[in-house]
Each structure stands twice: as structure tokens, then as C-alpha cells.
Amino acid sequence: MLSPDAFLFVAVVIFAIGLIGLMLRRSLFVVYLSIELMLSSVNLILATFSRVHGEMGGGVVSLLMIAVIAAEAAIFLALIIYIYRITKSVDSQSITQLTHKRDEA
Amino acid sequence: MESIIFFVLAFFLLSGAIMIVFCKESIYSAIGFLMVMVAMAGMFALLHHSFLFLAQILVGVGAVVVLSIMIILSINLKDENQPQQNIMPSKIALTTLMVAPIVGLLLYAVIKADFTFAPIAPNFGTIEAMGKELFTHWVLPFEIVSILLLGAMVGAIVLSHRRLDVKS
Numbered sequence: 246m247l248s249p250d251a252f253l254f255v256a257v258v259i260f261a262i263g264l265i266g267l268m269l270r271r272s273l274f275v276v277y278l279s280i281e282l283m284l285s286s287v288n289l290i291l292a293t294f295s296r297v298h299g300e301m302g303g304g305v306v307s308l309l310m311i312a313v314i315a316a317e318a319a320i321f322l323a324l325i326i327y328i329y330r331i332t333k334s335v336d337s338q339s340i341t342q343l344t345h346k347r348d349e350a
Numbered sequence: 351m352e353s354i355i356f357f358v359l360a361f362f363l364l365s366g367a368i369m370i371v372f373c374k375e376s377i378y379s380a381i382g383f384l385m386v387m388v389a390m391a392g393m394f395a396l397l398h399h400s401f402l403f404l405a406q407i408l409v410g411v412g413a414v415v416v417l418s419i420m421i422i423l424s425i426n427l428k429d430e431n432q433p434q435q436n437i438m439p440s441k442i443a444l445t446t447l448m449v450a451p452i453v454g455l456l457l458y459a460v461i462k463a464d465f466t467f468a469p470i471a472p473n474f475g476t477i478e479a480m481g482k483e484l485f486t487h488w489v490l491p492f493e494i495v496s497i498l499l500l501g502a503m504v505g506a507i508v509l510s511h512r513r514l515d516v517k518s
Contacts, residue, residue: 247352249465252393255360256458259367259386260452266371268445271433274376274422278383281414282367285390296397299468301483304399304475308484311402311409312495316502318414322421323509329425335376336433 252293259286273328273335277321284314356396362389372437376427380419387411397477 263282266275288310295303325335332339361383369382391406473479484492 247356247467249467250460251356251360252397253460255363255393257453257456258488259363260373260456261449262364262367264449264452265442265445268448269371269437269441272376274418275379277369279420281383282370282386283387286412287475289390292397292399292402293392295399296467296470296474297465299470299474300477301474302487304402305484305488306403306479307394307402308480309488309491310403311494312499313351314481315409315413316499318417319502320509321492322417322482323506325421326425327509334433335398335425335427338517344481348466 249293249297252289254291256286256289259283259289271337273325273337277318277325277338280321281314281318284310284317288314352396355392359389359392359396362386363393369383374437376422380415380422383418384411384415387415397475398470401475401477401480404477 260283263286266279266282270276270279288307291303291307291310293303295301295307301310328340329335331342366382366385366389370379370386373379387406387410391403391410394402394406457498471479
């Protein structure tokens with residue numbers, strides 16, 4: 246028989262890998278996929294606790310989270326295309342429009 | 351039998367997550383993301399959430415992953431447009447060190463508290479039970495999510511509209 250600890254353990258490890266990816270990589274796609282990874286791991290935790298308590302509430306929140314993940318995907322991918330059109334790159338360090346520009350005299 | 355399925359799913363979940371973070375090409379990261387989403391749906395099925403399993407396959411795999419792969423393929427990145435970044439072991443060690451305290455705390459909490467699965471009703475996780483719960487206790491969050499989706503739709507259209515390009 247499986248214990249809830251196994252599911253929670255997997256979810257924590259997935260969250261950790263997502264956090265590492267968010268800090269380690271500069272490609273906007275990998276940043277986006279890492280954020281999705283962390284959201285999915287939280288989703289798994291919600292479903293696990295819904296099963297632990299035998300109530301449907303956590304499952305319903307998890308369902309709403311899936312909708313939030315879809316909305317986030319639409320916005321983030323539109324943003325990536327927008328940034329790519331301006332800077333011709335998907336490097337997160339190429340977004341320098343808001344930085345202070347030094348005098349290039 | 352259940353634990354064998356669990357370990358296979360966990361293997362796919364972890365290897366997909368590692369593929370996302372450590373593959374150089376974006377498309378391999380997207381394939382890893384596909385593995386993660388499918389394995390996550392399997393996890394929901396193991397937890398008797400049959401409707402969540404369905405929603406994850408339909409929305410997570412059918413919409414989000416396909417959209418990501420389509421965007422990655424349509425941008426068609428050349429090598430000079432990629433971030434010139436080598437994944438150095440020292441950087442991996444540094445980020446792991448930064449993440450370790452949070453993860454250690456979470457794992458400690460998981461190990462310290464021993465949860466057990468409660469006995470569940472026979473209709474647990476079905477569409478019927480989910481719909482009843484959703485429309486009796488969670489109506490307001492449901493409506494807020496619908497407004498969020500509308501806002502996200504408008505935002506995505508505005509952002510990807512061509513005339514908004516900044517003149518550089």
C-alpha cells in the first residue's frame with residue numbers, strides 16, 4: 246500500500262528541481278517550464294492532501310490550478326514572442342529596456 | 351502493483367524534470383515537460399482523482415504542452431540567438447546549496463508528520479462528486495478563475511499583436 250509520504254516526497258523534489266532551473270538557466274523557455282514544474286508539484290500536493298482527508302476540496306482547488314496553469318502558459322508564451330520580436334533573443338539578460346542607460350559620449 | 355506503477359511514474363516525473371532543466375535545446379526541455387505532464391496525470395489517477403486525470407490530460411497535455419512546443423518550433427531559434435551559457439558544475443552546486451535549506455525543511459516536515467490515506471467514498475474523484483463540490487462550496491473561486499481566463503485571453507492577444515512593436 247502506498248503512503249502519502251511518497252507522493253509528497255516526489256512533489257518536493259520536483260519543486261526543488263524547478264527552483265534550481267529557475268535560478269540556473271537564462272533561456273526564457275526553461276524559466277517558463279521551470280515555473281510550470283513548480284506549479285504542477287503544488288498541484289500534486291493539493292491532490293494528495295485531498296486524498297488524505299477524503300474530501301473533494303483539494304481536488305477542486307487543483308482543478309482551478311490547472312486553469313491557472315493554462316492562463317499562465319498563454320500569457321508567458323505571448324510575452325516570450327513579444328520579447329523575441331524586440332530583442333531577437335530569448336536570453337533573459339537581453340531585456341534591458343528598463344535599465345539605466347549610461348551616456349555613450 | 352500500485353507501487354510499481356508509482357515508481358515508474360516517479361521515474362518519468364523526475365527524469366522529465368531533469369531534462370527540462372539540464373537540456374541545452376529548448377525542444378528537448380519541452381519533451382521533458384510532456385513527460386512530466388503525462389506522469390502527473392498518472393499520479394492523479396493513482397490518487398483516485400479520475401476527473402483531475404482527465405482534466406490534466408485534456409488541458410495540461412493537450413493545450414499547454416502542445417502550445418509550448420508550437421511556440422518553440424515557430425520561433426525557430428538559431429544558435430546565435432540562444433543565451434551563450436554553459437551549465438557549469440560550480441553553478442549547479444551553488445544553486446543546489448541555495449535551494450537545499452527550503453527543501454530540507456519541507457522534507458523534514460513530510461517525514462515528521464505521518465499521514466495516512468483516509469477511507470474514501472466510492473464516488474471519490476468522479477465528475478459527479480467534483481461538480482457537486484465545485485458548485486456548492488467553490489462557486490466564487492470558479493467565477494474568479496473564469497474572469498482570470500478572460501483577462502489572460504485579452505492579454506495574450508494584445509501582447510502578440512504586431513502593431514504594438516516598440517520602435518528601437
